[in-house]
Amino acid sequence: MFVLKYYWILYIYCTSAGIFSLFLFIHKQCDDAAEWVFYGEFDSAVQKEYDFIVVGAGSAGALVAGRLAEDKKHSVLVVEAGGRPSTLHDIPVTSPMLQLTPYDWQYVTLPQETACLGITNRESRWPRGKVLGGTSRLNYMIYLRGHFTDYDDWGWPRDEVLYYFKKSEHQIGRFEGKTDYHGANGGVYVSDMKYRTRLAKVFLEAAKELHYPEVDLNEMTSSPGVMEPQITSQNGVRWSTDYSMYHIANDAPKLHVLPNSLVEKVLIKDGVEAYGVLIRRSGGVGMVRAKHAVVLSAGTVETPKLLMLSGIGPAHHLSRHKIDVIADLPVGSNLQDHVTTGLDLILLNTSLPFNENTILATPILSYDYFAKGQGLLTHPGCEAVGLFHLSGGDRPDVELMLLPAGLSTDAGTVLRPAMGISDKLWSHYFAPLVGRQVASMLPKLLHPKSRGCLRLRSANPEDPPIINPRYLAHPDDIKTLTSGIRLIEKLINTAAMRGLGAELNPTPMPGCEKFAFNSDQYWECYLRHLTLTAYHPVGTCRMGSDPTDSVVGHDLRVHGIQNLYVIDASIMPSLPSGNTNAAVLMIAEKGADIVRNAVHTSGQVCQLMETFIRPTTTAMS
Numbered sequence: 066m067f068v069l070k071y072y073w074i075l076y077i078y079c080t081s082a083g084i085f086s087l088f089l090f091i092h093k094q095c096d097d098a099a100e101w102v103f104y105g106e107f108d109s110a111v112q113k114e115y116d117f118i119v120v121g122a123g124s125a126g127a128l129v130a131g132r133l134a135e136d137k138k139h140s141v142l143v144v145e146a147g148g149r150p151s152t153l154h155d156i157p158v159t160s161p162m163l164q165l166t167p168y169d170w171q172y173v174t175l176p177q178e179t180a181c182l183g184i185t186n187r188e189s190r191w192p193r194g195k196v197l198g199g200t201s202r203l204n205y206m207i208y209l210r211g212h213f214t215d216y217d218d219w220g221w222p223r224d225e226v227l228y229y230f231k232k233s234e235h236q237i238g239r240f241e242g243k244t245d246y247h248g249a250n251g252g253v254y255v256s257d258m259k260y261r262t263r264l265a266k267v268f269l270e271a272a273k274e275l276h277y278p279e280v281d282l283n284e285m286t287s288s289p290g291v292m293e294p295q296i297t298s299q300n301g302v303r304w305s306t307d308y309s310m311y312h313i314a315n316d317a318p319k320l321h322v323l324p325n326s327l328v329e330k331v332l333i334k335d336g337v338e339a340y341g342v343l344i345r346r347s348g349g350v351g352m353v354r355a356k357h358a359v360v361l362s363a364g365t366v367e368t369p370k371l372l373m374l375s376g377i378g379p380a381h382h383l384s385r386h387k388i389d390v391i392a393d394l395p396v397g398s399n400l401q402d403h404v405t406t407g408l409d410l411i412l413l414n415t416s417l418p419f420n421e422n423t424i425l426a427t428p429i430l431s432y433d434y435f436a437k438g439q440g441l442l443t444h445p446g447c448e449a450v451g452l453f454h455l456s457g458g459d460r461p462d463v464e465l466m467l468l469p470a471g472l473s474t475d476a477g478t479v480l481r482p483a484m485g486i487s488d489k490l491w492s493h494y495f496a497p498l499v500g501r502q503v504a505s506m507l508p509k510l511l512h513p514k515s516r517g518c519l520r521l522r523s524a525n526p527e528d529p530p531i532i533n534p535r536y537l538a539h540p541d542d543i544k545t546l547t548s549g550i551r552l553i554e555k556l557i558n559t560a561a562m563r564g565l566g567a568e569l570n571p572t573p574m575p576g577c578e579k580f581a582f583n584s585d586q587y588w589e590c591y592l593r594h595l596t597l598t599a600y601h602p603v604g605t606c607r608m609g610s611d612p613t614d615s616v617v618g619h620d621l622r623v624h625g626i627q628n629l630y631v632i633d634a635s636i637m638p639s640l641p642s643g644n645t646n647a648a649v650l651m652i653a654e655k656g657a658d659i660v661r662n663a664v665h666t667s668g669q670v671c672q673l674m675e676t677f678i679r680p681t682t683t684a685m686s
């Protein structure tokens with residue numbers, strides 16, 4: 066009976082796991098066989114020098130590379146630590162299954178002192194894409210830009226911000242033709258969801274009852290409001306930036322992509338000018354030079370690590386690891402992340418397709434996806450979003466993301482290990498819900514006041530860095546998130562949600578039984594136990610004009626170092642009022658223009674010597 070009841074879970078899991086393992090195996094063989102993989106020119110060797118080297122082919126890096134190669138004059142090398150993706154990466158609903166695989170860097174943070182108490186070892190799990198396309202290949206695809214006030218704080222003019230959002234976007238959804246706010250020719254497809262449950266509509270009605278209108282939140286000017294999200298997708302299939310790169314570069318013969326290759330260090334001449342990178346690949350280390358610029362797009366975790374390994378970072382910290390200091394900059398500080406919670410907080414007495422009743426539909430779902438680009442497999446997980454100004458003021462402070470499911474929905478097979486939910490939390494809180502219809506409205510703290518930091522574990526480039534986000538260290542963060550939970554309570558009590566039999570999950574969070582359920586003290590305890598990353602770490606190479614508290618200037622160039630740029634989520638001085646991927650795409654477009662313009666303006670051609678850095682190093686040729 067049990068097997069029959071959960072057949073659909075086992076079906077999806079086992080089938081997908083089997084296919085997935087096969088994909089992993091085949092791709093491993095392909096990657097090993099193809100020593101050098103190029104796009105454009107099918108050479109068998111890496112050149113010794115390129116006009117530009119981009120480190121990391123993720124959300125930002127792949128887009129930057131496409132733009133730099135677009136005019137076909139410039140040679141561009143993109144170096145990516147991960148391999149090539151499989152078609153499994155294109156199926157939206159499977160994205161959580163890519164976590165804890167070789168396509169994921171699988172970071173864990175330091176144990177948190179006052180947060181993550183219900184997570185194994187109090188360590189937050191941080192998936193990050195290690196694959197062409199980077200984290201745009203395993204994210205949940207929600208396209209939400211934030212609010213203009215966010216970028217005012219960065220010192221970026223609104224017209225420029227809007228211009229670059231539009232430049233990156235190819236709108237093919239309900240805002241097609243609305244060109245005041247949406248782009249028509251960008252490299253990233255943005256579209257409507259092809260499938261949602263009826264909960265999405267009910268949520269929008271519930272919000273309306275509370276006077277939150279349905280708006281286009283991507284106009285970035287709105288007062289509070291809700292919408293069915295748009296996603297980075299084309300015809301129901303994930304659209305990640307490795308596709309954008311090929312799309313924009315359009316057969317550029319001088320764009321070379323080098324997967325399965327780890328950049329270990331940026332080479333800096335006389336302490337002032339970047340001239341290349343050291344790459345580890347297939348057991349060897351080689352050097353490739355950059356004529357005009359090295360662009361670091363390795364993301365919030367790896368870009369600061371790479372800078373520090375190259376001698377750019379807090380002097381005392383580098384000295385501790387016996388790394389020669391080239392520039393004393395606050396690399397790795399200012400780490401911030403959107404914190405969320407609230408999985409399985411809503412119980413429904415109405416069945417949605419994200420439960421065991423999906424059993425009969427499963428083969429049809431596969432047909433719908435593969436033949437028509439439709440159906441449940443195109444679902445990114447979240448089916449409505451809202452931005453709310455719960456503390457008053459111009460800027461949203463809480464986002465809600467609506468999921469027609471919860472952690473218990475897959476019976477502990479995928480999400481539980483991915484999030485590191487502890488045995489106690491699972492068995493006392495989530496396991497009893499398996500088989501029940503749950504939903505989640507995740508309240509996301511948009512502007513946390515807590516700040517963390519990232520440091521080197523060692524001088525070995527293969528060691529993961531030490532990450533400490535210091536979640537919920539600031540008391541205001543608890544207050545804001547609690548107001549998010551109070552909002553959920555109000556939404557559940559609307560006529561629309563009551564129509565689905567919605568109620569707040571009354572099971573006390575293990576460890577919080579001593580507090581009266583639904584009191585502020587209870588919710589504080591709850592938040593400190595079920596503290597989850599919303600997967601949006603930023604800020605470790607903060608942009609600013611003062612080198613004592615920033616790493617790059619407004620031209621995204623590392624302070625004091627010529628020809629070295631950072632273009633990825635790490636430059637954000639503060640988090641946007643939305644998910645981070647759209648903002649990263651905007652940064653990438655602007656960054657690519659900055660780098661290109663710097664070359665045009667100076668008209669310079671760097672005369673760089675071919676230099677081996679250490680005797681064991683061999684040039685890649």
Ligand SMILES: Cc1cc2nc3c(=O)[nH]c(=O)nc-3n(C[C@H](O)[C@H](O)[C@H](O)COP(=O)(O)OP(=O)(O)OC[C@H]3O[C@@H](n4cnc5c(N)ncnc54)[C@H](O)[C@@H]3O)c2cc1C
Nearest residue numbers: 121123124125146199200205206207328364367634644646
């Ligand atoms: C599970 C999950 C869900 C998410 N959902 C959403 C969402 O729905 N909407 C949204 O807006 N945002 C979402 N995000 C966040 C968003 O995807 C990221 O903010 C964004 O992708 C970051 O882009 P990036 O270019 O800074 O880094 P990445 O995309 O991570 O790119 C960095 C790349 O550099 C490579 N690299 C790193 N170090 C090296 C090295 N030394 N040498 C060579 N290559 C290297 C990496 O392998 C990677 O490919 C999600 C994130 C996760 C993890």
